[in-house]
Amino acid sequence: MTLAHVQExxxxxxxxxxxxxxxxxxxRTIQRWRKPATAQDGRxxxxxxxxxxxxxxxxxxxxxxxxxxEFRDVSPKQLVPRLADQCEYLASEASVYRVLREAGQLAHRGPVKPPTPRPKAEHTARAPNQVWSWDITYLKGPMKGCFLYLYLVVDVFSRRIxxxxxxxxxxxxHAAALIRDSWHEAGRPEGLVLHSDNGGPMKGATMLATLQWLGVAPSFSRPRVSDDNAFSEALFRTLKYRPSxxxxxxxxxKDAKAWVTRFVAWYNTQHRHSAIRFVTPEDRHFGREATLLAQRQQVYQRSSAPHSAPAGSCRFNPRPPTDSSEP
Known part of the structure; x- marks a missing residue:
């Protein structure tokens, strides 16, 4: 179309x-466009x-x-000058690179060990008290620039604090004392893995010695990976985004401890967690999850039936009533 306008x-x-x-x-562009597609390059x-x-x-x-x-472990950048020191010249550095590239020998040319597979260390929780995650977050203190520190441990399987x-x-x-007390309160679980980031309190000598004494295996986030301790970080976000x-x-x-006490009670017993099919952490931790989900499925099936049961006919109550007030 453009050539037609040009010709016109x-x-x-x-x-x-x-x-x-x-x-x-x-x-010159117009001249090139006018040449047939089969025209050979005349240069x-x-x-x-x-x-x-x-x-x-x-x-x-x-x-x-x-x-x-002598030279199988050196690059062409070192090979050429080292040969020159021996009063020998084979070719330029660029030529050496070109010849090695053509021969497929730009990689290490000496004897090497086969690569050792290093799978990513992952811990899977298939039941409560198998993998815990813990971290520390800041709470604003009574004075500007002064902070309080909330140490918090969560079970990865049930999300229970x-x-x-x-x-x-x-x-x-402080961290070692928290882990020791939580371990005792949980019934001294065996084979427990404790995951955390790479902070000072997590890798301190007292903390590591306590874990070894308890038989708890430490696990740490990978370097420069910001979301390797996602369970604790997600819990802190839930905590700090509560309306209260x-x-x-x-x-x-004392005020901070009182508020966290109310939050933990609400989170463990009333908060229906989206990652565990909207049951509370304690329901999942203590094995009430299957009964709750089965009863919920029955309600859904009755509601989809042609003659569904009237609203409010479900009287199933798997756990005693709790205070409905939120923290």
């Missing part, structure tokens, strides 16, 4: 340079062989030297 303009006496200026192209390449081109014998010599015991403490400083000793979370700093450590 030329027939009317318009100069090719003016047409190209209006189209935003060069006259002339070099017709003579370079005088310094490497022969096949020189290439074999270069490969033999590069694969020798297994233990918590509020302290005025970060300490490996104070917008003003806590007046004291």
């Amino acid at each position: 303009a030329l027939q009317k006496g318009v100069r090719l340079e003016v047409v190209c200026e209006r189209l935003g192209v060069t006259p 002339c390449g070099p017709r003579t062989r370079p005088a310094n081109r490497l022969s096949e014998g020189e290439k074999r010599r270069m490969l033999a030297v590069a694969n020798s015991e 297994m233990g918590w403490r509020v302290h005025e400083e970060e300490s490996s000793s 979370f104070p917008q003003r700093p806590f007046a004291s450590s």
Whole structure:
């Protein structure tokens, strides 16, 4: 279509340079477009062989030297100057690279061990008290720039909060005491894995010694991976986005402990967690989940039947009533 317009303009006496200026192209582009698709490239390449081109014998010599015991572990950047120090010159650095590339030997040329597979360390929780996650978060303290520290442990399988403490400083000793008390309250589970990030209290000597004494296996986030401790981070987000979370700093450590106590009671016994099919963490932790889900499915089936039961006819109550007030 463009060439048709160009031809029409030329027939009317318009100069090719003016047409190209209006189209935003060069006259050479128009000439190339006019050539048939089968036109051969008429440009002339070099017709003579370079005088310094490497022969096949020189290439074999270069490969033999590069694969020798002395030079098989060095790159061409080091090979050329080291040969020059021995008063020997085979070829330029670029030529050595080109010959090695053609021979498929740009990788390590010496004897190497086969790669060792290193699978990502993952821990799967198929029951309560198999994998715990814990972390520390900041709470605004009574003075500007002063913080309180909430230590919190959550079971990965049930999402139940297994233990918590509020302290005025970060300490490996405080963390070790929390894990020890939570472990005892949970019935001293065997084979427990405790996951955390790479903070100081998590890797402190007191903490690691306590875990070894309890028989708890430590697990840490991968370096520079910000979401490797997602269970604790998600729990902290739920905590700080509660409507009742104070917008003003806590007046004291006592006030912070009182609020966290109410939150933990609500979270464990009333909060229906989306990741565990909308049952409460305690229902899942103590094995009431299957009964609840079966009763819920019956309600759904009755509602979809042609003559469904009237609303409010379900009287199933798997657990005693609790205080409905939120923290």
